[in-house]
Structures are given as C-alpha cells and as structure tokens.
Amino acid sequence: MAGRVIVVTSGKGGVGKTTTVANIGTGLALRHKKVVMIDADIGLRNLDVVMGLENRIIYDLVDVAEKTCRSVHKALIKDKRLSNLFLLPAAQTRNKDAISPEQMVAIVDELKEEFDYILVDCPAGIERGFDNAVAAATEAIVVTTPEVSAVRDADRIIGLLQDKEIYDPVLILNRLRPDMVRKGDMMDVDDINDILAIKLLGIVPDDEEIIISTNKGEPAVLNNHSKAGEAFRNIVRRMEGEEVPFMSVNGEPGLFGRFLKLLNGK
Amino acid sequence: MFVPATQPVHVEQLVFKGLKQGLTLFVPEKESFVYWLEVLDRQLDQAKGFFQGGAILVELGERQLTPGELAGLKKILAKYRIRIKGFNPVQRKKLNPRPEKQLPASSGVLLIKGTVRNGQRLEHEGDIVVKGDLNPGGELVATGDIIVLGALRGIAHAGAGGNVKAEIIAFTLAPVQLRIAHIFSRAPEGRKGQHGPEIAYIKGEKIVVERL
Numbered sequence: 063m064a065g066r067v068i069v070v071t072s073g074k075g076g077v078g079k080t081t082t083v084a085n086i087g088t089g090l091a092l093r094h095k096k097v098v099m100i101d102a103d104i105g106l107r108n109l110d111v112v113m114g115l116e117n118r119i120i121y122d123l124v125d126v127a128e129k130t131c132r133s134v135h136k137a138l139i140k141d142k143r144l145s146n147l148f149l150l151p152a153a154q155t156r157n158k159d160a161i162s163p164e165q166m167v168a169i170v171d172e173l174k175e176e177f178d179y180i181l182v183d184c185p186a187g188i189e190r191g192f193d194n195a196v197a198a199a200t201e202a203i204v205v206t207t208p209e210v211s212a213v214r215d216a217d218r219i220i221g222l223l224q225d226k227e228i229y230d231p232v233l234i235l236n237r238l239r240p241d242m243v244r245k246g247d248m249m250d251v252d253d254i255n256d257i258l259a260i261k262l263l264g265i266v267p268d269d270e271e272i273i274i275s276t277n278k279g280e281p282a283v284l285n286n287h288s289k290a291g292e293a294f295r296n297i298v299r300r301m302e303g304e305e306v307p308f309m310s311v312n313g314e315p316g317l318f319g320r321f322l323k324l325l326n327g328k
Numbered sequence: 329m330f331v332p333a334t335q336p337v338h339v340e341q342l343v344f345k346g347l348k349q350g351l352t353l354f355v356p357e358k359e360s361f362v363y364w365l366e367v368l369d370r371q372l373d374q375a376k377g378f379f380q381g382g383a384i385l386v387e388l389g390e391r392q393l394t395p396g397e398l399a400g401l402k403k404i405l406a407k408y409r410i411r412i413k414g415f416n417p418v419q420r421k422k423l424n425p426r427p428e429k430q431l432p433a434s435s436g437v438l439l440i441k442g443t444v445r446n447g448q449r450l451e452h453e454g455d456i457v458v459k460g461d462l463n464p465g466g467e468l469v470a471t472g473d474i475i476v477l478g479a480l481r482g483i484a485h486a487g488a489g490g491n492v493k494a495e496i497i498a499f500t501l502a503p504v505q506l507r508i509a510h511i512f513s514r515a516p517e518g519r520k521g522q523h524g525p526e527i528a529y530i531k532g533e534k535i536v537v538e539r540l
C-alpha cells in the first residue's frame with residue numbers, strides 16, 4: 063500500500079512548520095512507521111538543523127531532481143536515533159525554482175511505495191515554493207499561531223489547497239498560551255475554529271523546551287517532560303486514527319495536569 | 329465505421345446548447361467536477377479558434393460548486409478568453425412546486441457550498457447564496473442579492489451594476505465592508521454581528537441593517 067503524503071504548510075512564516083514536521087516525523091517513527099521528511103524550503107533549509115543532521119548532508123532535493131545523484135535513496139539521510147526515519151534535505155545555495163512541481167511529484171512517487179509517511183516541510187508564502195511542496199501531497203496539515211494575521215494567512219492557504227484538490231486539511235494550533243487565553247488576551251480554539259472551520263488535529267502549547275530541543279537538534283517529542291512534546295505525541299496518535307481528547311484552554315492535558323485535576327477532584 | 333486515426337472515440341464530451349438566454353454549457357451531475365474540467369479543457373483546446381472569447385452560461389443542475397471548483401472553471405475558460413455571464417438558465421423542476429414567486433428571470437442563482445475564504449473572489453450576474461461563511465479577505469460580487477447562510481465577515485457587494493433594490497442577508501452579519509449598488513458602508517469598528525439573521529438594504533441614500 064502506498065504511503066500517506068502530507069504537506070505541512072501555513073502561509074505565514076515562523077509559525078512552527080519545521081518544528082511540526084520534525085516532531086511528527088520522529089513521533090511516527092517512534093511508533094515503528096517508516097517515515098521520510100522532505101525539506102522543500104530550498105534556500106532556507108533548517109529541518110536538518112532541527113533534527114541534528116546538518117553534518118551528514120551530501121546530496122539534496124535539487125541534486126535528486128537534476129539527477130546529480132544516482133537515485134533518491136543516495137540523498138536520504140538516516141536519523142541518528144531511529145533507523146526507520148529519513149530526511150531528504152533541501153538545497154541551501156539554490157532558489158525555489160530550482161525544482162518544478164512535476165519533479166517533486168516524480169521524486170515522491172519513487173518514495174511512496176516504500177514509506178508509510180512522507181512529510182513535506184513547506185516554505186512560507188504562496189508562490190513557487192508552495193506549489194512545489196503541495197504538488198505531490200494528498201493531505202495537508204495547516205499550522206497557525208493564535209494571532210489574527212497568522213489565522214488570516216491560514217485561511218488563504220486553505221483556499222489555495224482547495225485549488226490543488228486538497229479538500230480536507232487539518233489544523234495544528236501552535237504556541238498557545240493558556241494563561242493569556244484565560245485572561246482573554248489571546249484567541250482561543252473556538253475563535254479560530256469559527257473562522258477556519260476545519261478539523262483540529264492538535265494544540266501545541268508555547269514551550270521553551272521547543273527552543274532548547276531545537277538548539278540540541280533533538281525533537282521535543284522525544285522528551286517525556288516537555289508539554290509540547292506530549293502535544294505532538296497526541297497529534298501522532300490522532301494521525302494514526304486514535305481518539306485522543308482535547309483540552310481547549312489548558313492546551314493538551316499533560317501528565318502533571320491530569321494529576322492536578324485528580325487532586326482537585328475534577 | 330470510419331474513424332479518423334487521431335480522434336479518440338470513447339471520450340465523453342460536454343454539451344453546449346444555444347438557449348434563448350445564450351450559449352449554455354451543460355455540466356452533468358454525475359462524475360466529479362474536476363473530471364468535467366479536464367474534459368472541458370480538452371474539448372475547448374480541440375475547438376480552438378471556434379470559441380474565440382465571448383460569454384457563456386453554465387447549467388449545473390443540482391450540482392453545487394465549492395469556491396475552488398468555481399475558480400478552476402473560470403481559470404480554464406479564461407485560457408480560451410471565455411467569460412461566464414450567468415448560471416443555471418434552465419428553470420428546474422421544483423421538488424415542491426408551489427406557483428409562488430419566480431426566481432429572478434436574469435441568470436439564476438449561484439449556489440456555493442462551503443466557506444468563501446481569504447483571497448477568494450466570486451462574481452456572478454444574478455444572486456449568490458453561500459451555504460457557509462464569507463471570511464475576512466473574501467469577496468462576493470453579485471448583480472442581484474447576496475445571501476450568506478453563515479457568518480458574513482468579508483466584503484459583499486450586492487446590486488453591482490446599479491440595482492438599488494438588492495439586499496444582503498446573513499445569519500451573522502459582521503462584514504468588513506458592505507456595498508449595495510453605488511453605496512458603500514463600513515462596519516463600525518468591532519461589530520461582532522447580532523445573534524440571528526440580519527438584512528442590509530438601501531433606505532434613502534444609506535445602507536441600513538435590520539434584524540430579519
């Protein structure tokens with residue numbers, strides 16, 4: 063059976079696409095899925111850094127497209143920790159138009175039979191880079207933060223995904239701050255759902271562990287004490303078809319939170 | 329039977345008919361819309377030179393388009409410099425045939441299923457009905473009425489072309505901007521919209537909003 067090809071996209075930059083790909087990819091691999099992550103952000107690659115794989119890059123996506131390397135497998139980098147997780151890095155010294163949507167489709171077609179999941183890290187924006195990243199995907203995850211401008215861009219992206227015949231994207235709300243939501247200073251899940259009206263895949267709290275783990279090159283999903291890590295583990299379970307409940311204001315229910323709730327008799 | 333070698337015989341074709349309202353493209357209700365778009369593209373390509381520009385009507389029957397599907401149709405027609413001047417010219421048999429009010433005789437109603445999103449703009453000669461929301465950054469332009477069976481938060485222009493009798497109705501009316509015929513109105517800052525349907529129309533030289 064061919065694997066699922068999922069693009070992670072947002073419109074607005076810096077909202078957490080790369081973080082999401084790294085964590086979901088690692089989380090799925092922890093569940094023994096065979097996963098490849100494709101960095102489609104040519105010229106601004108950083109999925110390799112977030113994964114701690116930067117020093118292993120020999121060939122990249124453009125080399126594969128231009129057939130500089132013999133096969134796509136030559137360019138795949140195996141993860142340090144998980145032997146069933148791979149990265150196809152972006153080229154750093156080229157532009158978005160160094161590859162075409164058709165080439166992207168051809169590359170993904172080659173990988174589809176072999177992998178359970180193909181995750182594509184999309185660049186910000188709605189131009190060529192977006193067209194490339196979306197070309198081969200049949201599913202999409204839209205990432206937004208709880209800010210009006212990010213939500214507007216997410217809405218625009220959902221419309222553009224329709225034009226590419228991806229009709230049921232799912233949403234990750236990233237960097238939610240429960241304290242701010244409670245004070246009414248931040249949009250909450252309902253406000254965002256009101257506008258975007260697509261299925262919610264998960265809520266990831268704002269968590270400094272993400273920054274620490276990014277610097278270490280070790281996705282937070284591997285860290286049992288990170289709240290964001292737990293949120294990504296729940297997201298992965300939902301992707302695999304499990305029903306995992308949401309907590310709207312407090313983000314995902316963490317172990318500690320659950321413990322507190324028990325203590326408080328709720 | 330003689331079949332020219334280059335002409336595939338098994339391909340389904342779309343039907344164009346000359347109705348009294350104008351040249352009309354009939355899109356069957358079976359198969360996906362995307363399927364017919366491909367057929368249309370191929371067909372127009374083969375008929376290049378025959379269809380040089382101009383405006384057509386599109387008969388969709390009971391089919392409802394998503395904003396994305398409509399955009400796809402327009403994109404293909406634009407390639408051959410064809411414009412849509414209206415939808416559904418054929419008066420349909422009603423399930424519940426009450427001999428009440430007739431639909432506006434003009435070009436019929438364009439029924440849109442789903443949310444009209446940021447960056448999407450729909451124009452139609454006739455009325456537009458959206459079964460969903462009109463989001464901020466989205467735009468509807470109709471020569472007739474605009475009805476949004478959800479929240480209207482974007483820009484709506486009814487009566488485009490000058491019909492001052494046109495109306496805008498929404499279940500939640502919280503627009504960025506309303507326009508009826510030549511009259512503009514900007515929503516007061518922070519207007520959230522009442523709970524329950526409201527109607528906007530021209531009274532005197534102003535757009536007024538009332539509960540429905």
Ligand SMILES: Nc1ncnc2c1ncn2[C@@H]1O[C@H](COP(=O)(O)OP(=O)(O)OP(=O)(O)O)[C@@H](O)[C@H]1O
Binds near residue numbers: 077080269
């Ligand atoms: N849940 C979070 N909590 C704290 N910081 C976060 C969180 N998610 C992302 N960040 C931080 O936000 C920054 C941007 O994240 P990331 O690179 O994943 O975004 P992106 O959407 O891929 O950006 P670009 O559009 O530039 O590709 C990073 O510094 C990252 O560490």
Ligand SMILES: [Mg+2]
Binds near residue numbers: 103184
């Ligand atoms: Mg990124």
